[in-house]
Amino acid sequence: MNVVTRAPAPDLAAIRAQFPILSETIRGKKLVFLDSAASAQKPRAVIEAMVHAMEHQYANVHRGLHWMSERATEAYEGTRDAVARLINARDRHEIVFTGNSTGAINLLAHSYGRGVLKPGQAVVISGMEHHSNIVPWQMLRDAHGIELRVAPITDAGELDFPAFEDLLRDGRVGLVAITHMSNVLGTYTPAERIVAVAHAHGAKVMFDGSQAIVHRRVDVQALDADFYVFTGHKLYGPTGIGVLWGRRELLEAMPPFMGGGDMISSVSYERSTWAEVPHKFEAGTPAILESIGLGAAIGFVESIGYGAIAAHEASLTDHALARLGGIEGVNVIGRAQDRGGVVSFTLDRAHAHDVATLLDRQGIAVRAGHHCAEPLMRRLGLDSTARASFGIYTTHEEIDALADALTRVREFFA
Amino acid sequence: MMFDDLRDLYQEVILDHGRRPRHGTRLAAFDATAKGDNPMCGDRVQVFVRRDAQGRVAEAGFEARGCAISVASADLMAEVVAGRTQDEVRVLAKEFGNMARTGQAPEGDAAMERLRPLAGVHEYPSRVKCATLPWHALLAALDGQGGASSE
Numbered sequence: 001m002n003v004v005t006r007a008p009a010p011d012l013a014a015i016r017a018q019f020p021i022l023s024e025t026i027r028g029k030k031l032v033f034l035d036s037a038a039s040a041q042k043p044r045a046v047i048e049a050m051v052h053a054m055e056h057q058y059a060n061v062h063r064g065l066h067w068m069s070e071r072a073t074e075a076y077e078g079t080r081d082a083v084a085r086l087i088n089a090r091d092r093h094e095i096v097f098t099g100n101s102t103g104a105i106n107l108l109a110h111s112y113g114r115g116v117l118k119p120g121q122a123v124v125i126s127g128m129e130h131h132s133n134i135v136p137w138q139m140l141r142d143a144h145g146i147e148l149r150v151a152p153i154t155d156a157g158e159l160d161f162p163a164f165e166d167l168l169r170d171g172r173v174g175l176v177a178i179t180h181m182s183n184v185l186g187t188y189t190p191a192e193r194i195v196a197v198a199h200a201h202g203a204k205v206m207f208d209g210s211q212a213i214v215h216r217r218v219d220v221q222a223l224d225a226d227f228y229v230f231t232g233h234k235l236y237g238p239t240g241i242g243v244l245w246g247r248r249e250l251l252e253a254m255p256p257f258m259g260g261g262d263m264i265s266s267v268s269y270e271r272s273t274w275a276e277v278p279h280k281f282e283a284g285t286p287a288i289l290e291s292i293g294l295g296a297a298i299g300f301v302e303s304i305g306y307g308a309i310a311a312h313e314a315s316l317t318d319h320a321l322a323r324l325g326g327i328e329g330v331n332v333i334g335r336a337q338d339r340g341g342v343v344s345f346t347l348d349r350a351h352a353h354d355v356a357t358l359l360d361r362q363g364i365a366v367r368a369g370h371h372c373a374e375p376l377m378r379r380l381g382l383d384s385t386a387r388a389s390f391g392i393y394t395t396h397e398e399i400d401a402l403a404d405a406l407t408r409v410r411e412f413f414a
Numbered sequence: 415m416m417f418d419d420l421r422d423l424y425q426e427v428i429l430d431h432g433r434r435p436r437h438g439t440r441l442a443a444f445d446a447t448a449k450g451d452n453p454m455c456g457d458r459v460q461v462f463v464r465r466d467a468q469g470r471v472a473e474a475g476f477e478a479r480g481c482a483i484s485v486a487s488a489d490l491m492a493e494v495v496a497g498r499t500q501d502e503v504r505v506l507a508k509e510f511g512n513m514a515r516t517g518q519a520p521e522g523d524a525a526m527e528r529l530r531p532l533a534g535v536h537e538y539p540s541r542v543k544c545a546t547l548p549w550h551a552l553l554a555a556l557d558g559q560g561g562a563s564s565e
Binding site: 349352353354357368374377383408411413 | 417419420423424429432433454455456457458479480481482483538541544
């Protein structure tokens with residue numbers, strides 16, 4: 001099923017021991033947390049880094065000419081270096097901190113969309129986007145005369161590549177904004193092929209890596225991407241911090257999104273001038289503590305290594321597909337060849353919300369609903385699905401627990 | 415019972431009415447209707463009401479796409495409001511909403527006793543709206559509004 005680089009299996013017990021919340025019980029049952037794609041749990045390293053900063057070296061950044069501010073600034077900018085290393089950015093100035101992926105995409109839609117794209121040009125998204133990669137482009141369309149095109153997906157839940165390429169042929173597409181991994185179907189999109197075709201037709205490419213970067217190494221230079229966004233809280237970091245990576249020359253050509261402190265070079269009542277990238281895009285006091293947490297999360301991920309993460313999660317996904325596929329009445333949604341640790345499913349005769357509630361009664365946390373992807377749901381002919389998603393701490397036994405619990409739910413609604 | 419741990423919310427009456435609603439059809443003749451929509455989860459219900467000459471709710475029906483809780487709630491609602499004045503329906507809607515949020519309902523009221531199996535949703539804040547959505551739609555229909563949202 002999944003082709004992965006074999007890496008030594010991670011010491012799962014040792015990894016789980018780093019997540020305090022995993023020893024919680026829910027209604028007397030051991031927590032089985034299968035909702036990491038919505039937000040991942042936090043390792044002790046992240047928790048302690050943020051607490052340590054608050055207890056020992058907290059002040060505002062880029063402002064104070066004093067010891068505390070210097071330390072906080074070092075930590076904040078240190079995370080920028082960590083992110084650049086994580087995604088192999090050429091230049092640390094290409095890393096812009098935002099509130100989350102949504103903030104990053106809105107920044108891009110506003111600044112690149114209104115400042116660089118011209119009315120009459122088009123943006124291409126795919127048929128399996130999260131609302132956060134749909135709505136900002138609709139707003140751009142309506143405000144700036146940009147056409148929004150949607151590349152369809154196949155019944156297997158993969159990008160319909162020939163149809164995608166057809167959308168680029170007239171040369172009017174300025175930007176392809178597409179998921180790197182679907183939060184509903186688990187599908188990895190063929191990123192290198194997308195970039196090659198888009199560039200051949202004169203379009204830039206932004207990947208929404210909110211899910212993808214959790215499960216596999218992302219190398220923005222190897223992808224030859226133009227923009228890449230992700231959020232900290234799905235990558236074992238805190239909420240409130242996300243990343244927009246962009247090629248430096250593209251970021252420099254973009255006007256600021258928000259105005260305020262920290263993003264200026266000089267201000268007078270007549271005119272202001274902008275700071276260099278990335279600060280031009282970081283108006284106001286940033287998420288200082290959250291950046292420190294994200295830095296610790298990246299350190300945690302690197303300590304395990306993407307090879308081990310990808311191998312473990314591919315094994316979990318194969319196991320889940322086999323177990324769920326073996327339960328009569330369970331329908332796995334999405335059959336992509338290349339997929340990450342997200343498995344959506346429906347159960348005959350039971351609504352996804354009832355399934356989720358009944359699983360919760362058995363201590364198992366899954367998400368149910370449209371997963372912020374209503375157009376995809378309509379394409380699939382569904383109102384909602386239940387979704388189990390995995391993290392580095394997820395065990396095969398937890399997937400067995402899900403399968404056993406689902407068997408009970410099926411009998412319950414029989 | 416094998417499913418004792420799952421029965422507090424999903425009592426037999428809910429499973430039964432969720433699976434086989436008695437009033438889950440568009441009325442052949444109706445003089446008021448409204449849609450209810452829960453944008454957070456995608457549940458949708460449309461309620462149909464036929465009133466008699468005195469303005470009482472003679473009959474109610476619904477079409478729904480949603481979970482067992484929302485369908486059972488719509489079905490039990492259609493059952494208990496039949497034959498009631500609009501003022502009585504509004505009182506019931508208020509008491510039901512209160513019960514869904516708190517688990518408490520006035521004793522000795524036959525209609526509320528019929529609805530009481532749904533009281534278990536109060537322990538599941540994310541599911542309260544599943545139970546109350548049909549009532550919001552019913553009130554919107556009686557008020558002559560086209561739709562109601564759970565939000």
